[in-house]
Amino acid sequence: MPKKKTDEEKIEVPEDKLKEKALAKAAEKESLQTEAIQKEDLEKSSKESLKAEEPVKIKETPKIDVEASSEQVQASSVDDIKRKKKELLEKVKKLKGKVDTTDTEALKKEVKLKKRVDMLIPLEDYVRTGIYLGTRVVTPDMKQFVYRRRADGLAIFNTDLIDQKIKESIEYLSKFNSKDVILVCKRQSGWKFAKKFGELTGIRVFTKKYPAGILTNTQLRDFFETELTIVADGWLDKNALKDTLDTRKKVLMICGTNNFSKGANQVIIGNNKSGKSLGLIFYLLVRGYCKNKKIEADIPDLEWWIDDSDAIENVRYPQKKERRNSR
Numbered sequence: 267m268p269k270k271k272t273d274e275e276k277i278e279v280p281e282d283k284l285k286e287k288a289l290a291k292a293a294e295k296e297s298l299q300t301e302a303i304q305k306e307d308l309e310k311s312s313k314e315s316l317k318a319e320e321p322v323k324i325k326e327t328p329k330i331d332v333e334a335s336s337e338q339v340q341a342s343s344v345d346d347i348k349r350k351k352k353e354l355l356e357k358v359k360k361l362k363g364k365v366d367t368t369d370t371e372a373l374k375k376e377v378k379l380k381k382r383v384d385m386l387i388p389l390e391d392y393v394r395t396g397i398y399l400g401t402r403v404v405t406p407d408m409k410q411f412v413y414r415r416r417a418d419g420l421a422i423f424n425t426d427l428i429d430q431k432i433k434e435s436i437e438y439l440s441k442f443n444s445k446d447v448i449l450v451c452k453r454q455s456g457w458k459f460a461k462k463f464g465e466l467t468g469i470r471v472f473t474k475k476y477p478a479g480i481l482t483n484t485q486l487r488d489f490f491e492t493e494l495t496i497v498a499d500g501w502l503d504k505n506a507l508k509d510t511l512d513t514r515k516k517v518l519m520i521c522g523t524n525n526f527s528k529g530a531n532q533v534i535i536g537n538n539k540s541g542k543s544l545g546l547i548f549y550l551l552v553r554g555y556c557k558n559k560k561i562e563a564d565i566p567d568l569e570w571w572i573d574d575s576d577a578i579e580n581v582r583y584p585q586k587k588e589r590r591n592s593r
Contacts, residue, residue: 385429386550387568395542395572398423400523407527411535421523423535431535432547435518436554438532442494442516444468444559450476450506451498455541456548459571460498463548466563467555469496472506481509494518499538500525520547541574 385392392398400421404412411431413424439447448470451460457473464471470492480488481495495510497503497519510517511529519530520538527533537543549571556563 386432386554387546389425391546391568391572392425392428395546396540397428397536397543397546398425399537399540399543401539403524405524405526408521408523408525408535412523423523423537428536431533432550433554435532435534436551436558439494439496439518439551439555440558446493447496448472448492448494448506449496449498450503451544452476452502453499453539453544455539455574456498456544458574459541459545459548462566462571463552466552466565467561476503476506478505479509481506481513481515496520497530498544500527500530520544542572545571545574 398413400408400412400423402419402421404421408421411423411427412421414422416422444467449460449463450472451457452473452475460471460473463469477486477488479486480490481492483489491513492510492515494516495506495518497507497510497517500507500519500521501524507517507519507529516531517529518532518534519525519527520534520536521527521530522536522538525538534547536547538547546568549565549568552563552565555561556565
């Protein structure tokens with residue numbers, strides 16, 4: 267006997283050949299089958315959603331007493347602070363015994379006294395000659411040596427630095443022989459002291475006028491070579507300064523607050539306008555140079571060098587001075 271055909275093995279019959287009843291039955295069967303499949307899918311999805319919606323059991327954490335814990339923390343921090351403070355106080359006591367406490371004011375006085383002792387001359391002599399006085403103009407090169415400004419606008423040099431620079435200049439000048447050095451001082455208030463400087467040291471001095479080209483023009487009869495030029499004022503003695511720089515020789519320059527120190531190998535700071543100030547500078551240079559070179563010279567005392575009355579009178583009344591000398 268032939269086997270019955272299952273639902274899966276049914277042969278599809280074209281719709282146009284089926285009768286109306288057979289077509290209705292086939293449609294009912296298909297709808298039943300699809301409903302059954304949909305129910306199964308719904309049951310599966312509902313089971314999965316139920317599993318997902320099961321409440322998660324959370325372990326209960328023990329309650330913490332916040333107030334009690336904060337009190338404990340505060341108590342421990344206070345104890346730590348007290349302990350550290352005690353340790354620091356003990357260290358301070360130990361160090362206090364090792365360190366010697368000194369009075370700052372007394373120390374300052376000692377330093378000042380020591381500086382005054384080491385100075386070439388007493389501080390009072392620097393003050394009375396006015397070597398510390400500058401002008402209202404201060405160049406960038408001299409700004410580092412200015413101590414303050416007066417009420418009238420004049421700049422004031424630091425006297426400690428003046429003394430230090432003169433010491434350095436004495437040592438620098440002592441490296442050269444007198445025949446290899448010239449001094450140029452065109453400022454009339456310094457002529458008297460410049461000439462005396464040349465007499466005592468043997469250094470050649472140019473006061474009234476510096477012969478142009480005497481260091482550079484080999485065709486001149488008076489041509490000579492030098493190793494060092496001392497310039498009293500860079501503005502007035504600019505020709506001598508230029509010739510020295512052109513020949514690439516050394517320069518020792520006396521600079522006021524309005525001077526530039528460009529080209530100078532060694533600088534003396536101070537008032538280069540006053541006869542007293544220039545006389546003091548030349549006096550200290552003579553004394554130091556003769557001492558280092560062991561030159562026996564009869565050097566006048568300081569009072570002679572800072573007495574510029576003759577120089578002032580000669581500047582004001584040159585003809586009167588010449589008449590007195592002729593008589």
